[in-house]
Each structure stands twice: as structure tokens, then as C-alpha cells.
Amino acid sequence: MYVTNHLRGRSAVVARLSAICGAPQPSGPSASATRRMRAGAPAAGEPVPTSGSAGTQRPDSLMAASGRQAAGGVEEAAEEPRILEPGAAPFGNFPHYSRFHPPEQRLRLLPPELLRRLFPPSSSETRPILGLDVGCNSGDLSVALYKHFLSLRDGETCSDASRELHLLCCDIDPVLVERAEKECPFPDALTFITLDFMNQRTRKVLLNSFLSQFGRSVFDIGFCMSVTMWIHLNHGDHGLWEFLAHLSSLCRYLLVEPQPWKCYRAAARRLRKLGLHDFDHFRSLAIRGDMANQIVQILTQDHGMELVCCFGNTSWDRSLLLFRAKQTTETHPIPELLTEEGKERNRLRFWRQ
Numbered sequence: 419m420y421v422t423n424h425l426r427g428r429s430a431v432v433a434r435l436s437a438i439c440g441a442p443q444p445s446g447p448s449a450s451a452t453r454r455m456r457a458g459a460p461a462a463g464e465p466v467p468t469s470g471s472a473g474t475q476r477p478d479s480l481m482a483a484s485g486r487q488a489a490g491g492v493e494e495a496a497e498e499p500r501i502l503e504p505g506a507a508p509f510g511n512f513p514h515y516s517r518f519h520p521p522e523q524r525l526r527l528l529p530p531e532l533l534r535r536l537f538p539p540s541s542s543e544t545r546p547i548l549g550l551d552v553g554c555n556s557g558d559l560s561v562a563l564y565k566h567f568l569s570l571r572d573g574e575t576c577s578d579a580s581r582e583l584h585l586l587c588c589d590i591d592p593v594l595v596e597r598a599e600k601e602c603p604f605p606d607a608l609t610f611i612t613l614d615f616m617n618q619r620t621r622k623v624l625l626n627s628f629l630s631q632f633g634r635s636v637f638d639i640g641f642c643m644s645v646t647m648w649i650h651l652n653h654g655d656h657g658l659w660e661f662l663a664h665l666s667s668l669c670r671y672l673l674v675e676p677q678p679w680k681c682y683r684a685a686a687r688r689l690r691k692l693g694l695h696d697f698d699h700f701r702s703l704a705i706r707g708d709m710a711n712q713i714v715q716i717l718t719q720d721h722g723m724e725l726v727c728c729f730g731n732t733s734w735d736r737s738l739l740l741f742r743a744k745q746t747t748e749t750h751p752i753p754e755l756l757t758e759e760g761k762e763r764n765r766l767r768f769w770r771q
């Protein structure tokens with residue numbers, strides 16, 4: 419049903435996105451995902467993340483093993499022949515992801531004043547901005563986003579304590595999370611947790627526990643950078659749809675960097691080259707093709723969000739799409755400039771002002 423709805427009206431979204439951007443430019447891992455991980459892991463008998471069960475087994479060793487085995491590399495490896503042959507990283511849990519997809523590529527497209535514009539300080543409101551970074555890997559992008567939005571230079575700490583930004587950063591891979599925690603220069607502002615975002619029960623407990631410290635029920639902004647493909651490959655169309663549903667219900671704004679379809683093919687090819695099982699869902703995915711538009715379609719038609727703007731494309735042809743929830747439990751005035759259709763088209767001029 420969701421697939422049918424989502425495929426219907428696709429052309430309208432293509433047209434809309436083109437107008438705005440100029441050019442459109444498990445249940446946990448199932449048995450075979452587990453086999454894939456085991457094949458990539460030197461140690462046997464390791465726990466597997468499961469979805470929908472309380473106390474999800476932490477995929478520590480599996481993830482760690484996957485990470486250890488990977489010499490480095492990303493899903494684009496096939497498009498980037500100079501990159502070392504990557505190992506099995508079935509969730510995109512590459513140990514040195516930021517070396518291949520550096521944060522700077524994304525940051526240069528994002529106006530540093532973005533959060534200040536979205537959440538202008540008011541005299542009556544000094545509450546911090548709360549962000550959720552899903553699939554944070556080892557935290558390089560999370561830290562870079564934090565510094566970027568607070569305009570901090572290297573070594574500088576936050577001077578404006580009244581407008582704090584707090585990021586909850588989660589990843590399915592505990593080894594990456596541990597590294598992120600160790601290396602984070604802003605431990606008071608960035609919290610790293612191991613979480614399989616597809617595990618409903620754990621997600622609810624951990625996210626609510628964070629939000630409740632601030633007396634809040636939703637995040638101001640969610641970051642979902644280069645994660646959608648891994649959810650899609652491991653959980654199928656329905657998993658992707660659910661993932662986006664959860665994110666949109668949890669965040670007032672959502673910044674998404676979808677992987678294009680060619681990355682799916684590269685990821686599947688890489689597994690085959692390693693002699694591992696294909697992703698369970700790769701061949702049966704009905705949501706395919708122009709993934710940026712597909713995700714726009716799902717979020718806007720099914721999950722009550724609207725596309726605010728597209729910040730352009732990275733050198734890897736990934737667009738950065740900003741969405742806004744039309745309704746959230748916590749309301750906040752939306753800056754007028756961001757909602758006017760005509761000004762959306764002129765977004766670059768607007769952001770450069």
C-alpha cells in the first residue's frame with residue numbers, strides 16, 4: 419500500500435523538487451544479514467542486533483569485527499576505484515567513513531546560521547536546541563555539525579551558553595560509538611549511544627530518556643546523513659518507510675542525505691565480490707531509482723513533512739534535503755522566509771545574505 423501510494427504521484431514530487439532545487443538531481447538483520455556479518459567477522463558466536471525486542475543484544479563483536487576487517491571504504495567504492503577494497507560492513511558501519519566522505523563536503527553546503535534561523539532566540543526562550551544524529555558512525559560528522567552550527571573554530575568551546583545545542587548521536591555499532599565517545603571534544607554537548615534505530619522498544623526508552631532531561635518530547639532537528647540506504651537494504655521498503663515515519667514523528671526538522679541508487683548497486687556488488695550473501699531485500703525493492711525523490715515523496719505524502727529546501731549536492735551526487743514537520747506536538751513558529759514558495763526558490767540568495 420505504502421509502496422503504491424508512494425510510487426503514485428512521483429512525478430509531482432519530481433516537479434516540485436526540481437522547482438525548489440533547480441535540478442532534481444531489522445526487524446534487525448535477518449538470518450542472511452547475520453550470515454553476512456558472521457562471514458565478515460573473525461570471531462564466532464557473536465550477538466546479533468534484533469529488532470522489536472527489549473534489551474536488544476548489542477552487536478558489539480559483530481560490528482567490531484566488521485569494522486576491524488574493513489580496511490576502510492564506503493558504499494561508493496565501486497565508483498571510487500582508488501579506495502581500498504572495503505570489507506563487509508553490512509550496516510554501513512565503516513570504521514573510517516569520514517576519510518572517504520568527509521564532513522566538509524556536506525558542511526560547505528549548509529549555512530552555519532541554519533539553526534539560528536530555524537530557531538531564533540527569543541527573550542522568553544533560552545531552551546537549548548536538541549538534535550538527533552542517526553547513524554553517527556564514529557562521530558566525526560556529529561562533531562563537525564556541532565562546530566559548524568555554533569561557528570566554533572578548532573579548540574574553541576561554546577561561548578554562548580544560553581543558546582546551547584545538544585546532540586544525541588546514535589549508531590548501531592558499539593565500537594564506533596565507543597570511539598566517538600572517546601574522541602569527542604564536546605562531551606557535555608554531544609551524547610553518544612549505541613542504538614539500533616529500528617528497534618522500537620529500545621529506541622523509545624533511550625530517546626525519551628534523553629528528551630525528558632530537557633522536558634521535551636521531540637527533537638528540534640534530526641540528521642540522517644548517508645543512512646537511508648543501509649536501512650533500506652537491511653529492512654526493505656517497509657523498513658525504510660517505517661524508519662522515515664519514526665524520524666518524522668520525532669523531529670520538527672529533518673536533514674536527510676539520501677544515498678543515490680548507484681550506491682545500492684555498489685554495496686550489493688561489493689558483498690558479491692566478497693563472496694557473501696546479497697542483501698536480503700536488494701532485488702525486491704520497489705522503492706528505487708531516484709532515491710532523493712523517493713524519500714521526498716514518502717516524507718511529504720505519507721509522513722506529514724514538507725520539503726523546506728535542498729541545499730545542493732555533494733561531490734558524490736548526494737543531495738541535502740531539509741524537511742519540516744507540518745505539525746508536531748511541540749510547536750514553534752517557522753521562520754517566514756523558509757515557508758514562502760517563491761523564496762524557497764531563491765534559497766541560496768537567502769542563505770548567503
Ligand SMILES: C[S@@+](CC[C@H](N)C(=O)[O-])C[C@H]1O[C@@H](n2cnc3c(N)ncnc32)[C@H](O)[C@@H]1O
Nearest residue numbers: 509510511553555559589590614615616643644
Ligand atoms: C555510511 S555511515 C554514515 C555516517 C555519518 N552519518 C556520515 O554521514 O558521515 C552509516 C551509519 O549508519 C549506521 N546504521 C546503520 N543502520 C543503523 C541502525 N539501524 N541504527 C543505527 N545506526 C545505523 C551504521 O552503523 C553507520 O555508522
